[in-house]
Amino acid sequence: MSAPGPVSASAERSAAVAAADAAAPTMPADAAGAAGEPVADRRLHPMSWLFVLIQHLKQFIVPLLILVFAGRGDRNELYSLIGVGLLVLAALWRYFTYRYGVGPNGLVVRSGLLNRSLRVIPFVRIQNVAVHQTVLHRVFGVAEVRMESAAGKEPEAQMRVLTLADAMALETLVRRRGADPAQAVEERADSLLRLSPAEVLRLGLVSNGGLVLVGAGIAAALQTVPDFNGRVPERVLRGGMHWLFGRVEGYHLDAGGYALLAAATIALVAVALKTLSVTLALLRYYGFDLSEQGRRLTAERGLLARWRTTVPRRRIQAWTLEEGVLHRLLKRRRLAVDTVGADEHDEGRALKELAPIASPQTCDRLIAHLLPHARWDALEWRALPNAAWWRLFLPDVPWTVLAAFALYWHLGSWSLLALLWLPWSAFKAQRRARRMGYAMNAELVAVREGWWRRHWRFAELDKLQALQLTRSPLDRRCGTATLWLDTAGAGALSPPLRIRFLPADEARRLYDRLAGALAGRPLRW
Structure with missing residues (x-):
């Protein structure tokens, strides 16, 4: 089964909203059972245990792939996968013990069997409702719902996962009841801003998402890949430099040729990073x-x-x-x-x-x-006052002098070129002060x-x-x-x-x- 394409996103949202309008009034409205306890009788989607399991398994994915395909590291680390079986049981346990319902004034969440928990979350306390769908969510027609309050950064309720119709119905209901518990009239939604694909491409050009992603990938590799800090960078660097200089030396370039080659390499890297930034912008902001x-x-x-x-x-x-x-x-x-x-x-x-x-x-x-x-x-x-420009210029002076002094031991008198930063810094400070x-x-x-x-x-x-x-x-x-x-x-x-x-x-x-x-x-x- 393949994920729905982007072309069907608008039709998918329209169908979900229509289903929400039909489903919202049918959700349980009584908040007290026969014994006077709040009612929580709705289960999560039958596949919710799979998404909970995937969420827990994220921390095992990179080490497992390295051990299986790269063959490095201590294979005793595979014993940690025994915990995966326990996570499967925990995910199933959560599905069978998690219930939620809707009362007249709040959302009711019940979880646990041995250690039971009952939470009643007033609608007026819910400030933010986030509905999230990954590709796998869209394959199964489900969504993750997260409800937050202004009291803290931990969500008041997080449901992995509901059908898309139930998720939209819950969002609609919270919006109605949160604004006015006695008001059941749905207000018309007015679009304030839509980004065309051309605007999203411009967003990719002005952003630095590609550079951030590459930096984050290198940082993650330093933390997770076995011996990355030791032999791996050395091997890659030594092999890459040997291949590169071997190819370049065959052309017998002069100083100008090497300068052009360096400029072309920088331009190629810049184009690659911008291409990655545009791709990320399309993935994140398409259809905004x-x-x-x-x-x-x-x-x-x-x-x-x-x-x-x-x-x-x-x-x-x-x-x-x-x-x-x-x-x-x-x-x-x-x-x-x-x-x-x-x-x-x-x-x-x-x-x-x-x-x-x-x-x-x-x-x-x-x-x-x-x-x-x-x-x-x-x-x-x-x-x-324009005279404040020197206050913006002053912090750059000691660092520039210190850099020139440090470079002197390696470059000699050429290190004085670092002082050329000071005129630029003064010009920049004057411009900043004017604005x-x-x-x-x-x-x-x-x-x-x-x-x-x-x-x-x-x-x-x-x-x-x-x-x-x-x-x-x-x-x-x-x-x-x-x-x-x-x-x-x-x-x-x-x-x-x-x-x-x-x-x-x-x-x-x-x-x-x-x-x-x-x-x-x-x-x-």
């Missing part, structure tokens, strides 16, 4: 569709595997608008968001991008639609930074969780300060929401104004 239904946003994407994530708009805490050099050449930007409780390393299950790639006008329209009172397009930006600025109105606070790679970072005032005014010894010497603004759900890879190099008096006035705004209204999630 952002829609709005009531106060919830739903994003669906994927070529072979499909991800569908639903999240309330109130869960969005901060926004990031980004553009790199290639973005500017293609006249495109990226609009990302931080959401409460989202795990930045949990690929596909958290809504992190409202527009992976779009024109600046489209991004502005999305912001204006989702933040209608913020008046994003009418913000009055305040530039920072730095901030803006604030009654609803929104925003900062902008960057020159080579630019970003705009902003948040609603009632989403701010903390304010901090800091002054380093250099700040005290220069009469400046840095204002940090913290929101919930901020990821480690997100640009910081901060205003740097502010004059101390201006920083204090801005801090007092923001503190008064926070004290005058309740914070909301």
Whole structure:
């Protein structure tokens, strides 16, 4: 049996939604049995044990393949496969003991036989519903459902697996009951953004997914492949260099020829990495569709595997608008968001991008639609003093001098070429200083930074969780300060929401104004 092709994805979603609308009202609605206990009488899909087993077996796959096909390592490690049999039994045990049901106010989950567990999860607590389908899921017509709350990064409920119709019905039911338990009217879904295949190709060109994947593969090999850190790199490097130099020496190239060969090799590697990035973008973002239904946003994407994530708009805490050099050449930007409780390393299950790639006008329209009172397009930006450029230039000076000093022992006077980085660093610092600025109105606070790679970072005032005014010894010497603004759900890879190099008096006035705004209204999630 083969997986459905991408052409049938739209018809598949339409059929699933139609089945959801038909199935949602038939799900059990009474939350109390004869003994007054919540009802949980629905089982997972009969093949759910297989997907649970596959999830547990992922950690054994790489060592097993190495031992069987490469013939290296200690074969006593195969004894660990005895645990695979136990995992099979555990997967079957989970299937036969797991039950779920739907009450009037929440989801009921019962698991275990000897050690029994009963959980009642209120609909209003469920903030995010993620429906995930891999290729194998699509073969069997099933999906994994994950429900998250704002309280933490662990899911409130995770069901491996349900039929696609049941998964869509459960998502629909949670969306209806979570918004208003007494409301049963389904609101119309409006599409906010659809990415065409051409846009997805542009996304692959501006991303570095291929480089990240290759780096992750090398790191994984260093950790899992036996003796990779020892003989394997040495053998590959020695054999590859011997073959390469043997071939090159036969052409008797001069210095110019070697330079052209090096440039061609770099170009070939760059093309290969970009091709890999485009392939990854097609796999992850093909068919991207952002829609709005009531106060919830739903994003669906994927070529072979499909991800569908639903999240309330109130869960969005901060926004990031980004553009790199290639973005500017293609006249495109990226609009990302931080959401409460989202795990930045949990690929596909958290809504992190409202527009992976779009024109600046489209991004502005999305912001204006989702933040209608913020008046994003009418913000009055305040530039920072241009004299702050040397503060951005200063950190590069000691590192450049140290690099030139270290290279002197190997290159002699040629190491002084490293100092040519300083003029470029000064030029870059001046450009960055000219673009730095901030803006604030009654609803929104925003900062902008960057020159080579630019970003705009902003948040609603009632989403701010903390304010901090800091002054380093250099700040005290220069009469400046840095204002940090913290929101919930901020990821480690997100640009910081901060205003740097502010004059101390201006920083204090801005801090007092923001503190008064926070004290005058309740914070909301």
